[in-house]
Amino acid sequence: MNTVPAVAALDGLPVSDPQSLVDVEVPVPDLRPHDLLVEVRAVSVNPVDVKVRAGLDRQAAPKVLGWDAAGVVRAVGEAVEGFSPGDEVWYAGDLTRSGSNTALQAVDARITSRKPASLSFAEAAALPLTTITAWEALFDRLRLTEESGGTLAVLAGAGGVGSIMIQLAKQRTRLRVLGSAGKPESEEWVRTMGADEVIDHHDLVASVRAVAPDGVEFLFTPNTQGNVATFAEVVKPFGQIVGIDDPHGLDLMPLKARSIAWHWEFMFTRSMFSTPDLAEQGRLLARTAELVDAGRIRTTLTTTIDDFSAAGLREAHRLVETGRTVGKVVVTR
Template sequence: MGAPTMRVVAAYQGLPVNDENSLQDVELPVPELRPSDVLVRVRAVSVNQADVQIRAGLGRSTTPRVLGYDAAGVVEAVGPEVTTLAVGDEVWYAGDFNRPGTNAELHAVDEQIVAHKPSTLDFAQAAALPLTAITAWDTLFDRFRLTSDSTGVLLAMGGAGGVGSILIQLAKELTALRVLASASRPESRAWAQRMGADDIVDHHDLVATTSSAAPEGVDYVLSPHSRGNIEAYAEIMRPFGHITAIDQPEGLDLLPLKPKSIAWHWELMFTRTMNRTPDLIEQKRLLDAVAGLVDDGRIRTTLGPAVDDFSAAGLREAHRMVESGHTTGKVVVTR
């Protein structure tokens, strides 16, 4: 008999999402486990901007590229050195940029970045959170160095997006900051308010609306769309403020920030896994902490639209939704 196989959704080249070949149903061998890996039977994944951008930018290849980072599922097997998880555990995680993705029946992943999922969430609700929660947590507590006593004003640009939605909640629960969120459509404004934002500003008129909401200025900014906003940030921020960018615009001119000595930080939640940093297990601990906040009723899922079709067609639809830029919360695909 041949090696066992599994169904995956894969891409062979960067194509428009409306092309049925942009994502395809493929059979691949079940992954072999490294000593510290767990094998997860994937029950739900979310689609992030990273999935969309990577899919669209792929070069032509004869080797299928399995995308997907966020996942929630059940541990089916463990490697010989695994100590923190067991077969049957319900888990959630955000994957590893250097390994095949989670758009698969079965997925191998290092136990150091996998945590027990919140018991109060189903798989779809859980899959919405890991990548964005890690990004938001890193932004608040590693980049901005905030504590429970930190005060001031935080502006979450894209407040109805995946990162903004969880960043608002974490900031309100774990710091003493006043939180503003940018949103323009009525449904986006309502969503950001449900997440806990103290006030809503309009990114189409950022300087005027932010200056009205926070005349004293802003201390911290999450920036998912940095191009075209640097001069506005320089105007609305207090001296010695901090900005964390989660996008990658080329040729960005940051000089307008210099007169106020505003610090610019980058955040990429894959940094630990890409560089195998000594503190890799912090990703598990972070997700354990967020799971505790969820189960205590302090943090809610950011699940938005859900597609109940774990296939190439279902994932193409989810990618289409994310590309539209008109969704609130996270788009999730369930099995």
């Protein structure tokens, strides 16, 4: 077997165009010393998938997208430790390498862990990218610990990152957690994830003040554009904000008078720059798997598309592109 089926993008076409994602054959990947060769069983689609696809220039060769995945190890590189063929794994991949929308993918073992035994491949595939993002935001950027108190506002609480961030904050800190929602089904989901209070992101100042009159110490945002002045009103002096989006012309001056700190979180930083602590991503996924198997963290899967093809992935991209999905969309093989 020299090639395997995959789904690829050739150009930054609208998702409604049948050529925006196409079925292709790609070579079986060669393994680097630290790589696993994984038979992919399920992938989830994240906003980064949509963003990369829509921003592509015309490609000389098919570009396989996809980062979240769960599957079975079929081969290991010469420097790999702790994994063997047959292991069931999950991971969020590397933005600089070929993606998970394929039958066989090469991924660095150091950013991989065994998937939770209690989850199906689909349930597991919903979690890695958003879990890494939320974990790094909480524990690396904000430097929260199991002893940390105060109040955290999680904006887009029903989204992929928000859903797992609420759970991690409730399980691994002493924080009071506010989750934002904008419609009844989102509000119900945010409460299910464990939020202490639900706030309305359409009227953030009033809804935060109603439940936290003095403001919050910490705020997470995936939607910064035009909202910095609002954040300055709801975050306490010397508070902290962590953002994950790409706002144009960002002006942070409204935060200065209150000495509010701003942090960026980008979960691909470690793999893009081969940082010395690269293996931290594998370790945090392993710790999350333990929390899942202990019944303390639940999957954020809400929609499953049983069609691992260009058509199935186009539908997943379409759903994520609406910006109105609750939880995560997964495509299974």
